[in-house]
Amino acid sequence: xxxxxRELLAGLARVNAEIGNATIRLLTLQADxxxxxxALRQLGRDLVRIGAELAARAGELDGTxxxxxxxxxxxxxxxxxxxxxx
Numbered sequence: 001x002x003x004x005x006r007e008l009l010a011g012l013a014r015v016n017a018e019i020g021n022a023t024i025r026l027l028t029l030q031a032d033x034x035x036x037x038x039a040l041r042q043l044g045r046d047l048v049r050i051g052a053e054l055a056a057r058a059g060e061l062d063g064t065x066x067x068x069x070x071x072x073x074x075x076x077x078x079x080x081x082x083x084x085x086x
Contacts, residue, residue, distance in 0.1 A: 006058055015050045019043075 022043045051060040055066040 005057065008053055012050050012054065015046050018046070 022039065026039050026043070028035065029039055052066075059065050
């Protein structure tokens with residue numbers, strides 16, 4: 001495993017370790033819409049960032065680019081797969 005991959009996975013581990021604390025913080029902030037929105041946004045950014053980094057690295061390894069069509073457009077929306085694949 002390359003150093004870069006170890007660093008990528010260490011970043012994933014950090015985000016994973018922070019999710020529990022972020023969730024508890026979100027539960028305590030629900031009464032304050034502005035802080036709650038900011039905390040939701042930060043968690044979303046952290047998850048999107050690490051997801052994009054993982055997908056980009058996978059693409060480097062196998063030459064497959066991330067297909068935006070496979071991503072949901074709205075929260076709760078099922079991901080659409082090409083040709084109806086599951």
